[in-house]
Structures are given as C-alpha cells and as structure tokens.
Amino acid sequence: MKRAWRWLIPLSVVPMLALLAYGFRLNPRDVPSPLIGRPASVFTLNTVEGTSVSLEAHRGAVVVVNFWASWCRPACYEEAPVLERAWRAYQDRGLVLIGVDIQDTPDAARQFINDFSLSFPNVRDVTGKVSVDYGVYGVPETFFLDRRGRIRAKHVGAVSEEIFRQHVERLLGEPA
Amino acid sequence: MRILEICRRGLAFFEMMLLALVMALAAPATAQQPATPVNDRTAHEVASQLRCVVCQNLSVADSPSEMATQMRVIVRERLAAGDRPDQVIQYFVDRYGEWILLAPRRHGFTLLVWLFPVVVVIVGLGATVLVVRRWTRRANVERARPAAVDPSMRERIRREMETEP
Amino acid sequence: MIPEIGYGGLIAALALAVFGSVAAGVGARTRRSELVQSAQHAAIGVFVLVTLCFALLVYAFLTFDFSVRYVALNTNLGTPFYYRITAVWGALEGSIILWTWMLALYTMIVMLRHRQTSGDLYPWALTTMLGIVAFFLLVMTIPAPPFERLSPIPLEGRGLNPLLQDTGMITHPIALYLGFTGFTVPFAFSLAALITGRVGDEWITTTRRWTIVAWYFLSLGLLIGGWWSYHVLGWGGYWAWDPVENAAFMPWLTGTAFLHSVMIQERRRMLKLWNISLIILTFGLTLFGTFLTRSGVIASVHAFTQGSIGAFFLGFLALVVLTALTLLAWRWDRLHAQGELDSVVSRESVFLLNNVFLVAAAFTVFFGTVFPLLSEAVRGVKVSVGAPFFNQVNIPLFLALIFLMGVGPLIAWRRASADNLKRNFLAPVVIGVVAALVLRLLGIASALAVLALALTVFVAASITVDFVRATRARRRLGEAVLPAMGGLLLRHNRRYGGFVIHLGILVITLGITGSHAWSVQTETTLKRGEAAELAGYRFRFDGLSATEESNHVKVSGFFTVSNGRAGAMTLQPARKFYPQEQAPIAYVDYRLGLKEDLYLVLGDFARDGSQATVKVQVNRLVSWIWIGGLVLTLGAALAILPERRAR
Numbered sequence: 001m002k003r004a005w006r007w008l009i010p011l012s013v014v015p016m017l018a019l020l021a022y023g024f025r026l027n028p029r030d031v032p033s034p035l036i037g038r039p040a041s042v043f044t045l046n047t048v049e050g051t052s053v054s055l056e057a058h059r060g061a062v063v064v065v066n067f068w069a070s071w072c073r074p075a076c077y078e079e080a081p082v083l084e085r086a087w088r089a090y091q092d093r094g095l096v097l098i099g100v101d102i103q104d105t106p107d108a109a110r111q112f113i114n115d116f117s118l119s120f121p122n123v124r125d126v127t128g129k130v131s132v133d134y135g136v137y138g139v140p141e142t143f144f145l146d147r148r149g150r151i152r153a154k155h156v157g158a159v160s161e162e163i164f165r166q167h168v169e170r171l172l173g174e175p176a
Numbered sequence: 177m178r179i180l181e182i183c184r185r186g187l188a189f190f191e192m193m194l195l196a197l198v199m200a201l202a203a204p205a206t207a208q209q210p211a212t213p214v215n216d217r218t219a220h221e222v223a224s225q226l227r228c229v230v231c232q233n234l235s236v237a238d239s240p241s242e243m244a245t246q247m248r249v250i251v252r253e254r255l256a257a258g259d260r261p262d263q264v265i266q267y268f269v270d271r272y273g274e275w276i277l278l279a280p281r282r283h284g285f286t287l288l289v290w291l292f293p294v295v296v297v298i299v300g301l302g303a304t305v306l307v308v309r310r311w312t313r314r315a316n317v318e319r320a321r322p323a324a325v326d327p328s329m330r331e332r333i334r335r336e337m338e339t340e341p
Numbered sequence: 342m343i344p345e346i347g348y349g350g351l352i353a354a355l356a357l358a359v360f361g362s363v364a365a366g367v368g369a370r371t372r373r374s375e376l377v378q379s380a381q382h383a384a385i386g387v388f389v390l391v392t393l394c395f396a397l398l399v400y401a402f403l404t405f406d407f408s409v410r411y412v413a414l415n416t417n418l419g420t421p422f423y424y425r426i427t428a429v430w431g432a433l434e435g436s437i438i439l440w441t442w443m444l445a446l447y448t449m450i451v452m453l454r455h456r457q458t459s460g461d462l463y464p465w466a467l468t469t470m471l472g473i474v475a476f477f478l479l480v481m482t483i484p485a486p487p488f489e490r491l492s493p494i495p496l497e498g499r500g501l502n503p504l505l506q507d508t509g510m511i512t513h514p515i516a517l518y519l520g521f522t523g524f525t526v527p528f529a530f531s532l533a534a535l536i537t538g539r540v541g542d543e544w545i546t547t548t549r550r551w552t553i554v555a556w557y558f559l560s561l562g563l564l565i566g567g568w569w570s571y572h573v574l575g576w577g578g579y580w581a582w583d584p585v586e587n588a589a590f591m592p593w594l595t596g597t598a599f600l601h602s603v604m605i606q607e608r609r610r611m612l613k614l615w616n617i618s619l620i621i622l623t624f625g626l627t628l629f630g631t632f633l634t635r636s637g638v639i640a641s642v643h644a645f646t647q648g649s650i651g652a653f654f655l656g657f658l659a660l661v662v663l664t665a666l667t668l669l670a671w672r673w674d675r676l677h678a679q680g681e682l683d684s685v686v687s688r689e690s691v692f693l694l695n696n697v698f699l700v701a702a703a704f705t706v707f708f709g710t711v712f713p714l715l716s717e718a719v720r721g722v723k724v725s726v727g728a729p730f731f732n733q734v735n736i737p738l739f740l741a742l743i744f745l746m747g748v749g750p751l752i753a754w755r756r757a758s759a760d761n762l763k764r765n766f767l768a769p770v771v772i773g774v775v776a777a778l779v780l781r782l783l784g785i786a787s788a789l790a791v792l793a794l795a796l797t798v799f800v801a802a803s804i805t806v807d808f809v810r811a812t813r814a815r816r817r818l819g820e821a822v823l824p825a826m827g828g829l830l831l832r833h834n835r836r837y838g839g840f841v842i843h844l845g846i847l848v849i850t851l852g853i854t855g856s857h858a859w860s861v862q863t864e865t866t867l868k869r870g871e872a873a874e875l876a877g878y879r880f881r882f883d884g885l886s887a888t889e890e891s892n893h894v895k896v897s898g899f900f901t902v903s904n905g906r907a908g909a910m911t912l913q914p915a916r917k918f919y920p921q922e923q924a925p926i927a928y929v930d931y932r933l934g935l936k937e938d939l940y941l942v943l944g945d946f947a948r949d950g951s952q953a954t955v956k957v958q959v960n961r962l963v964s965w966i967w968i969g970g971l972v973l974t975l976g977a978a979l980a981i982l983p984e985r986r987a988r
Contacts, residue, residue: 010663010666010669014663017655024636071924103243105948129250137229137272216862234581235729240927240944274723279727279733285722286712
C-alpha cells in the first residue's frame with residue numbers, strides 16, 4: 001500500500017461520526033403522517049354519557065379532532081385548558097372540536113372532563129380502531145380537518161393557542 | 177476490461193445466489209396460507225411484522241401494551257373479513273407510513289440495508305481468499321528457493337529473525 | 342452536605358486522573374520512572390476517591406437522602422432495602438459512576454499485575470486507562486453529575502422504575518459493565534503497542550486473560566439481560582434486537598472474533614494489523630454502545646437520555662477512534678503481515694472465515710441499527726429496522742459460524758492433510774447427516790431448525806471425537822479414564838475450556854432454535870369460569886384480586902392451568918399500577934421447564950372481575966439458553982486457570 005493511502009483509514013470513520021452527530025437534530029419519536037391531505041376516516045363514537053357523536057354529520061365545518069388520555073401527564077393536562085378556551089372563542093364561527101379519549105376507563109375520562117370543565121364533546125375510542133385510523137402513536141395528538149373532511153395538519157404533543165389559531169384561521173378562511 | 181466485466185457479472189450472480197439463499201432459508205413461511213383466515217399463527221405472523229407504536233422496538237405481536245392489544249384485535253378482524261396478510265399490513269402502512277414495518281421493504285432505498293450483509297460477506301470472503309492465496313504462494317516460493325546459504329549466514333539470519341520487533 | 346462532598350471528591354479524582362495520565366505518558370516518553378511512579382500513586386488516589394464517592398452515593402440511597410437529586414428521582418420511601426442499593430446504578434448518572442469505578446479498579450489491577458513485567462508497554466497503557474477514566478469523571482462533573490443538590494429537599498422521592506425492581510437489575514449491569522470495561526485493558530495495551538512500536542505478541546500475551554474475562558462477562562451480561570427481559574418485561578421474549586441490545590451485541594461479536602484471531606498471532610505471528618484493528622473496533626463499539634444508550638439518537642427501550650451527554654460521548658468516541666486509527670496508520674509498516682500457509686485447508690483459514698462471519702454480523706447489526714438515521718438524513722423518510730430484519734440476515738451467518746465451530750478446533754495448523762481431515766471429520770459429518778435425517782423423519786418441518794440442530798450435533802460430535810481420542814491417547818500411557826480426562830482438561834485448559842465454551846454455545850443454540858421454531862401462543866378474553874386450550878394446556882380464568890404493596894397496587898388474575906399429565910397449577914399474572922408510572926406494568930407468571938415454559942400475561946380486565954384478557958405462550962426449550970450460560974461459565978473458568986507446565 002502506498003504511503004499516503006494509509007491515512008484513509010482514520011478518515012473512513014468520519015462519515016459515520018457525522019451521521020451520528022446529525023442524529024442529534026432528529027427526534028426519533030416524531031413520525032411524519034402519511035394522512036395529510038387525505039380524507040379523514042369517519043367515525044361514530046359515544047361520549048361518557050352515552051350520546052353518539054358522528055364525524056360525518058359535521059361535513060362542511062372545520063373540525064379539530066384531539067386525541068387524549070387521563071394518564072397522559074403532563075401534556076394533556078397542559079393542553080386541556082387551552083382547548084377549552086379556544087373552543088369557546090371559535091364555536092360561534094362554526095368550528096367543531098371533538099375530543100377522543102383513548103385507552104382509558106370511563107371513570108378516569110369523566111374525572112378529566114370535569115376537572116377541566118370541558119364543554120366540547122368528548123368521545124371514547126373503546127376498541128382503538130379510530131386511533132389506528134388516524135395513525136395515532138401517542139397522546140396528545142391533534143388533527144385539523146378542512147370543510148371537505150380532509151386532514152390538513154397533524155400536531156403531535158400539547159397544542160398551544162398559537163398553533164391552534166394558526167391552523168383554524170387558515171381553514172376557516174377556505175370555502176366549503 | 178473483459179476480465180473486469182466478467183468479475184462484475186460473476187459478482188452480481190453470486191450476490192443474487194447468496195441473497196436468494198438468505199431469503200429462502202430465512203423467509204417466513206408465506207407459502208403456507210392457512211385454511212381459515214383467523215388462524216392464530218397467521219395473525220401472529222402479521223402482527224410480528226408491525227411495530228408497536230407506543231413501545232420501543234417491540235412488535236405488535238409481542239407487546240403487552242394496551243394499544244398493541246387493540247391492534248392485534250384489528251389484525252384478527254381484518255383477516256377474518258377476508259383480507260390477505262399483505263393487505264392487512266398495507267392497511268397499517270397507509271395510516272402510519274413505512275415506519276410501522278419492523279423490517280424495511282426490499283426495494284428502493286431500503287434495499288440497501290438488505291444487500292449490505294451480502295456485500296460484506298462477499299467482500300470478506302474475497303479478501304480472505306486473496307490473503308490466503310498470497311500466504312500459500314509465499315510458502316511455496318520459499319520452499320522452491322534453493323537453500324544456497326552457508327551456515328554462518330544462516331546463523332546470522334536466525335539471530336536477526338529472533339530479535340524482530 | 343453529601344452532594345458537596347461527593348461532587349468535590351469526583352473533581353479531585355478527575356484532577357488526579359488527568360495528572361496521572363499525563364505523567365505516565367511523559368514519563369514513558371522521557372524514560373523517567375519517577376513520573377510513572379507518580380502516575381501510579383495518582384491511580385491509587387483515583388481508585389480510593391471513586392470508591393468513597395460510590396460508597397457515599399450508596400449511603401445516600403440507604404438513608405433516603407433526598408437532598409441528592411439523583412436519589413430523589415430514583416427511590417422513594419417505599420423502596421425496599423435491596424432495591425435501594427441497586428437503584429444506585431438504575432439510571433444514567435449512577436450507571437456512569439459504576440462504570441468509572443470498574444475502570445478505576447481495573448487500572449489498579451493492571452498496575453499491580455503488569456508494572457513489573459511489561460516495562461515498555463505498561464506506562465502507555467496506564468496513560469490510556471487513566472485518560473479514559475478521566476473522561477468518565479468529566480462526564481460526572483459536567484453533564485451528568487450524580488451528586489447534584491436538590492433544593493428544596495422533597496419529602497418523598499419519585500421511586501425506582503418498576504421494571505428495574507428485579508434481581509436481574511442487580512446482576513445485569515454489573516456483568517455487562519465488567520465486560521465493557523474489561524475490553525479497555527487490551528485496548529490500552531494495543532495503543533501502547535502502537536505508540537512504542539512493539540506490535541508483536543507482547544501486548545497480546547499480556548492481555549490474553551483480560552480478553553477472556555471481559556468476553557465472558559459481556560456474554561454473561563447479555564444472557565442475564567435476556568433472562569431479565571424474558572421474565573420481567575412481559576412480552577415472552579428474551580431478545581428484541583433493540584438498538585441498545587445491539588449496542589452490547591456488536592462488541593461481543595467483534596470481541597469473539599478478536600479472541601480467536603489472536604490465537605493465530607500467538608502461534609503463527611500473523612494478522613498483527615487485523616488484531617489491532619479488531620480491538621480498536623471492539624472498544625470503539627463499546628463506546629458507541631454507551632453513546633447509543635445515553636444520547637437518545639435512536640429510540641430504544643433502554644435509552645436513558647439527557648441533555649448534552651450524547652455530545653460528550655460522541656466527541657469522546659470520535660477522539661478515541663480517530664487517535665487509535667491514526668496511530669495504526671502511522672505504524673502500518675511494522676504491522677504488515679508476513680504470513681505463510683502451506684495449504685488453503687488449514688486452521689488459519691477456518692479462523693479467518695470465523696472472523697469474516699463474526700465481523701460481517703457485527704457490521705450488519707451496526708448498519709441495521711443506524712439505518713433509520715441514514716434513511717432520515719438522506720431522504721427524510723422514517724423507517725424501522727427491527728427483529729424480522731435482524732433475524733433473517735443473521736441466521737445464515739450464525740449457522741455458518743456454528744459449522745466453523747465444529748471444523749476449526751480439529752483441523753491442523755498450516756496444512757490439513759486429507760488423512761487428517763478424514764480421521765477427524767468423517768465420524769462427526771456422518772453423525773450430523775444422520776441427525777438431520779432423523780429429525781426430518783421425526784416430522785420436523787422447519788428446514789432451518791433441522792439445519793441448526795444437525796449442525797449442533799455435528800459440532801458436538803467433533804468435540805467428543807477429539808476428547809475421546811485424546812483421552813485414549815493418555816490412557817495408552819497407563820492412566821485410568823477419569824484421571825486421564827481430568828489431566829487432559831487441566832493440562833490443556835485453554836483448549837478444553839474453549840471446547841466447553843463451544844458446548845455452551847451449542848446448548849444456547851438449541852434453546853434459541855427451539856424457541857423460534859416451536860413456540861406457540863394465543864390471546865383470548867375469558868369470562869370467569871371459562872377456559873381455553875393451547876398446546877395441550879387447558880387454562881381457566883378464576884377471578885381477580887387486588888392487593889396493595891409498599892409502592893404499588895397489584896391486580897392479579899387467577900388462572901388454573903392443567904395439562905392432563907401433571908396436576909393442576911394456579912398461575913397469577915398481574916398488572917402493577919405504580920403511581921409514578923403512566924401505564925401499568927405487566928407482571929408475568931410462568932412455569933419453567935426443560936422442554937417448555939408456560940407463560941401467562943394478563944391484559945385488560947373488567948373492574949368487577951367478570952372477565953379478563955390473557956395472552957398465553959408455550960415457549961419451547963428456552964430454559965436451555967440459561968443452562969448454556971452455566972456451561973459457558975464453566976468453560977470460561979477452565980480457560981483462565983493458570984497453565985500447568987508439563988508433568
């Protein structure tokens with residue numbers, strides 16, 4: 001082997017080290033959703049009281065679907081008051097907000113709803129099918145649906161007022 | 177040039193054979209479709225190819241988490257409704273993306289990760305062959321060389337070899 | 342008080358380690374032995390300080406000193422005594438102090454054993470080891486301090502992760518870390534060899550026992566990890582190809598390759614370059630392992646990640662690997678092999694093949710583990726690489742290795758004559774083929790299982806043939822059978838220790854094959870009094886009960902299981918609800934057996950106990966994996982015995 005080539009040996013590990021360093025910028029738990037732009041799965045689920053809520057019925061309105069659980073601390077607990085406030089602000093403009101409680105007991109769900117005095121409908125996904133239909137892999141996750149029933153945005157983690165307003169305003173501005 | 181071309185073709189052929197061997201030996205028994213769709217074994221096989229979304233690196237078949245249990249039920253239901261295993265898997269891929277597959281697909285960019293071991297083994301075997309050939313050739317050359325060395329020279333050589341670093 | 346003392350102690354140790362490392366290096370370069378002496382004193386000081394700090398941390402745990410943040414996070418007033426001790430290494434900072442303590446201990450042992458005998462290499466090895474210790478101390482001073490003060494002092498701690506409240510937690514990290522840190526010693530000596538230019542056998546013979554001991558503890562750590570996963574994590578498996586499991590497995594693979602190829606260098610003076618590369622690779626992989634576990638770059642069950650520690654480890658990994666490889670490139674000429682072989686068919690070739698497959702497996706696992714990163718970096722798409730991939734690509738490699746295991750020990754060095762081959766291999770090959778046919782006839786459908794078992798039989802036969810022949814040779818000299826066998830084992834303890842280790846691997850292979858090929862499982866929801874069947878077992882759900890333990894609530898399901906032959910037994914899989922954990926932890930109940938394990942996991946249940954979902958597994962032959970581990974232990978013990986000279 002010629003003299004100079006030997007110095008390739010230490011250099012050869014540099015790309016791998018660079019790749020690992022790049023890994024720091026990534027979040028392995030942040031998975032992009034293939035559902036953006038696609039029609040949202042329709043569902044009909046019951047609230048804790050037993051009333052039936054159907055997504056289909058709200059075609060034509062902007063719908064926000066929020067997946068949560070009572071054991072999801074602290075994110076769902078941070079987000080609940082934000083959602084309640086946003087709901088009160090936008091319901092007059094025709095926004096529909098549906099909370100979907102997953103992997104929870106009815107008691108815990110009721111407790112959570114009461115604790116935060118949530119006035120928007122909250123249903124329970126008992127079989128988990130709706131979670132799978134929306135590609136949910138953790139809580140909280142929030143989906144923003146346009147008037148045509150397509151998923152336009154997905155937010156993973158507690159949603160802030162900013163983000164909520166940003167998405168909702170954009171979608172409210174669109175025609176049916 | 178011709179030699180290079182032959183080598184390349186030979187390598188590609190060998191690679192294919194090795195890959196075929198690997199896949200034949202280790203591929204799951206997809207040839208055996210169960211008689212009834214809701215067969216424990218099929219459900220287990222499908223579920224073991226899906227990643228449990230709330231766990232780290234466990235399959236839907238293995239994970240004790242609630243979400244995985246629910247997903248297992250969905251797998252069974254879809255198989256019972258007549259879906260083929262690959263259709264059930266596609267159902268999940270449509271909703272979660274490729275990420276939910278525990279083994280990457282064998283085409284496109286992800287084919288790289290499947291080919292890599294094949295390439296490494298071939299390179300390793302190739303290098304071994306070269307090295308062993310060089311070693312045996314050197315030994316044969318040594319043996320062929322006439323021993324036209326006088327005793328005192330031999331003694332000096334012996335002493336020098338013993339003090340090698 | 343404690344946080345400050347501990348922190349101060351670690352800083353002092355860091356200063357001493359840095360001083361010692363520099364002093365040893367300068368002393369080696371300028372041939373001033375008083376500097377090396379100084380460095381030795383510094384090493385002793387480091388060991389004493391780290392031991393004291395470690396003891397201090399244990400004390401803080403035992404006395405519920407919640408002023409130490411680490412204690413408050415990892416224990417609470419309900420944590421039982423023995424878990425309070427093991428909780429010390431249950432999370433990030435504590436794991437680092439454990440690692441550091443082991444490194445400091447090993448430095449001491451190196452000092453005591455080698456300072457007289459390895460004059461030229463020793464000071465540089467000391468520099469390297471103290472330098473590595475200094476790095477870990479640095480980590481404990483800046484990004485991950487175990488002695489950080491928490492103020493105000495809470496009244497109650499958070500508690501130990503319930504998954505860690507198990508005997509596996511006591512032994513698994515210790516064994517694993519002894520293995521990881523053990524490889525530091527051969528690595529340090531290899532750097533010493535490169536620096537001094539003495540790249541012959543000296544560094545290898547000096548560290549031969551270290552390599553076996555480190556390899557053994559790493560194997561033990563992996564096996565205990567598998568055992569812990571099997572009976573605690575509730576998924577019925579012992580290996581998931583999780584990135585952190587892979588991170589421990591890769592150095593094991595290259596360490597095994599190293600263990601074998603140094604035998605070639607010892608006997609034939611060849612492969613110097615390869616051996617140094619292998620130990621650099623092995624040590625680099627152990628650092629990569631700690632990086633992976635602590636950086637959060639790849640999601641994993643184990644990753645206990647925090648802040649900037651990942652950057653520290655990556656930086657250190659880069660520094661070590663680049664330095665080592667640069668030294669390697671510098672000494673290229675001296676390392677260049679002058680190998681000679683009379684024939685392609687020889688033990689050297691077999692050992693080379695062994696290395697090819699082991700290193701190929703290591704590279705495959707590595708590439709698979711970092712592939713998600715690569716995919717995201719190159720095309721922004723997230724993919725997963727998990728068990729199905731790793732199983733499929735590694736099985737052929739491991740089968741090839743098992744085959745080589747049978748061939749290697751019996752084939753001659755330099756050149757194996759046709760006669761030699763026939764004498765040694767005819768019987769084992771025939772026996773292996775017969776075994777394959779028999780297995781087929783017994784109705785075993787899986788070709789892979791037949792192949793794996795037939796190869797296992799082949800290797801066992803070849804080991805037996807060798808042992809019988811050697812015993813017979815001794816008997817011809819007039820010895821009785823047992824003394825002949827005993828004498829053989831003791832006189833050639835390295836060889837036969839190796840054979841016993843190979844036997845252990847065969848037993849483990851048997852367990853793995855059985856569990857993959859013939860395990861069955863099912864999952865059903867049963868009402869109270871209802872029963873279901875699996876693999877000849879009938880299990881009936883009898884009800885639930887809830888109990889309050891010291892730090893959790895446990896809901897147990899009662900299942901009466903009978904299989905016709907033995908009587909009925911009651912299994913109680915449970916779910917434990919810990920206040921500080923978000924999801925309940927599954928507590929499996931199982932009955933172990935040589936042929937099969939019965940394994941129950943409780944799933945969802947109705948509050949009133951009227952029904953419950955249960956997952957039942959019948960895992961076949963898994964116990965042989967643990968038995969294989971015991972055999973491995975015996976083999977390793979035999980192999981490191983001091984060598985008896987000729988009688």
